Amino acid sequence: MNRLWETLIKAFSWACGIILLGAISCIIGYLFMKGAGVIRLDLIFGDTPPLDAILLKRQVLDGLFPAMAGTFFLVCFSVFTALPLGLAAGIYMSEYAGGSIRRVFSFSFDILAGIPSIVIGLFGFSIAVFLHRHFSDRIFPCLLISGLSLAFLVLPYIIRTTQLSLETLPARTRLTALALGATRFQNIRYVLVPQSLSGILSGVVLAVGRCAEDTAVIMLTGAVAMAGVPQSLLSSYEALPFYIYYISSQYTNPHELATGYGASIILLGICTFLFLAAFMIQKGLARRALYYP
Amino acid sequence: MPCTTHETMKENHIKIKVRSLDFWYQNRQILEHVSLDFTRHTITAIVGPSGTGKSTFLTTLNRLWENIPDAQMKGRVEIEFDGTFRDIYARSFSLTQLRRSVGMVFQTPNPLSMSIYKNVAFPLKLAGYKNRKEVGNKVEKALKQAYLWEEVKDRLHEKASCLSGGQQQRLCIARALILEPEVLLLDEPTSSLDQNAGRIIETLLLDLRERCTIIIVSHYLDQVGRIADTVMEFPLKS
Amino acid sequence: MNRQFEKTAEMVLFLPALLSVILTLAIFVFMLVFGLPLMKGGRFFELITGSWSPGHGMYGIQPMIMGTMAIASLSVFFAFPLSMGCASLISVLAPRGFSTFLRHTVRLMTGVPTVIYGFVGIFLLVPIIRELFQNGSGFCILSASLMLALLISPTMILVFMESFDRVPKSYLDAADALGGTPVQKLVYVIIPQARQGIWMGVILSMGRSLGDTLIALMLAGNAIATPGSVLDSVRTLTAHIALVIASDYESLEFKSVFACGLILYGFNALIIVMLRYVESKGTQ
Structure with missing residues (x-):
């Protein structure tokens, strides 16, 4: 390889790095340039006193508070739905599943993880339609349906991080309690899960982020532009990412x-x-x- | 017979009988036709070059190898409990009971990330002991047996990871002793420690001979000479 | 009792796993059942090759499939060299401090919400494209795939980087001992060794860009037409679902979204199978 090529490759790599950094700083810089001026408390609460808004005493009409509250409820509902299922399934995959069950299950979790979020949203929407037709005509796309759909969306992430953090525990840790007479479940409960807790937890936090930012699912399952703070699980609601999407095309x-x-x-x-x-x-x-030998 | 025993033994002093044991790991045969007897209340040292399956052999005595993927075993292991020899691989034999009667200490100390006290009491928790006072007494007794009580009695509720390497290993021995096992397996217990810490553990093992049958894998011939009653040499496979 | 408890525990853990598998299947079945009216009588082929003209009773989604393909492949085309460059920079060429900085930035970028890329794209990128080419509104394949490239690059870079870092140190030492320069090490040792990881990164990002909704919806203009150039406006399968959902769900127009869903599901399954294939080839 001659000198010229080497220099070219080096220059190309540096150019790539600079383009990437440049692009992302442009995006964030532009956002702050345009938006920093409005970052004040009244952006969130409008004319309503913040405490009254948080205690739900008064409706916030011209602030982001209802959207933030909607996102908050949505995230809580979906993570708390997905968490027990995902944890259990992840533990099962890492500690019990073997042979063909393991192969089939992990393939299907891979598929589930890759399904585009709009398809999950469509699935949630069709569940709502299905329930509306066959059970109660009071069911429309709503907070409940969105929460469930988002739970489906993050379920495979939680399964996978749980499985991964358990599987990467060193063999030594795995054997310690077994050598002391622990049963399989005792080992999981007292040693394996506590030891991999931070791995699992960081996965859960990322799942929270995924729920908070997803727009495609909620735009099909009940997020609307104006709804106020959600009153019940069966009402429609506002959410931060949907609000941003909505404003981008409908601002007046x-x-x-x-x-x-x-x-x-x-x-x-x-x-x-x-x-x-x-x-x-x-x-x-x-x-x-490091400290744990 | 691939292994040689340096002492003759009488049947009525035997604690463990191993008969024609074969062991494969990932389709590679590690142990071939091992037949051995271990005498009660003695320290038996297993020596030999690395890669001859010494550690693997220990795990066949408490069935811990069953948790290692891609491993396979054939053969028979019998241990004497309450006067009769029991086949530890029999279906009716409780695995957890076996692990409680055959303690094991690993090459590197492996305390769990909890307090000193909780570490030692952990096997009791697994076995379902509820009485706090009884647990406390047993913890103290086990720590004393492991020569650790004096050093830790004032800081039982500190993290076990604060202890030195040698202390941690003695903690693991205490933890293995708390269920009063009849057999104690040690896999190079001093190889990760400095000489002094190693010496303390050697003295401790000599003391423990009264209570249980000890099998120790060791690399150090001088250590073997100091503590072993019987020496078994694992040769390289042909 | 102990054994009974162990059995129960295993069952309690097994059921959620089974439920998740059933969920994966249920999504497929729902798409199939709801989309059936459009596909009855062997019209599935017609559906995916036909054009869209509801006035004439034609609900073919071929334009959307073309749009999706165009945007996804163009974005991977942009993202691939960018990611190769960045990954090389991080793993080999850059000094340690800058490499760490870039690594963290890339990680952080994976957490930036998609809708923000779309939002800034509308007000920053689209006008630039419009001015630059003096052609149409600026909402086009090019705008969407440039933004999408930025969205998928961090994932691609991370996968590349990990596969670069997995190259055994002994190989690198060999190159160093022969007096190789960093660039030679990269080109002759690291990249050939990391081929599998590079393929996986590309396939994975392809999957992400096929499934992305927001960027195409916000930046591609959503016109239903088979694209002729990168400056044409198109509608992707995902955007089609998002746009049609508001209409009456008894109409045939509405049923077409389930066909889109099915095709996206199929794309995803294909991507996963390809990933598995590449992975298994690497471990042999």
């Missing part, structure tokens, strides 16, 4: 557009925070692993 004045930028910054902040939190938890795991 510069003020609304600026609110869209503000909402983007808030969503970006939430996701970055969750991401860093997951990272810290993982780091904590690594540090503990």
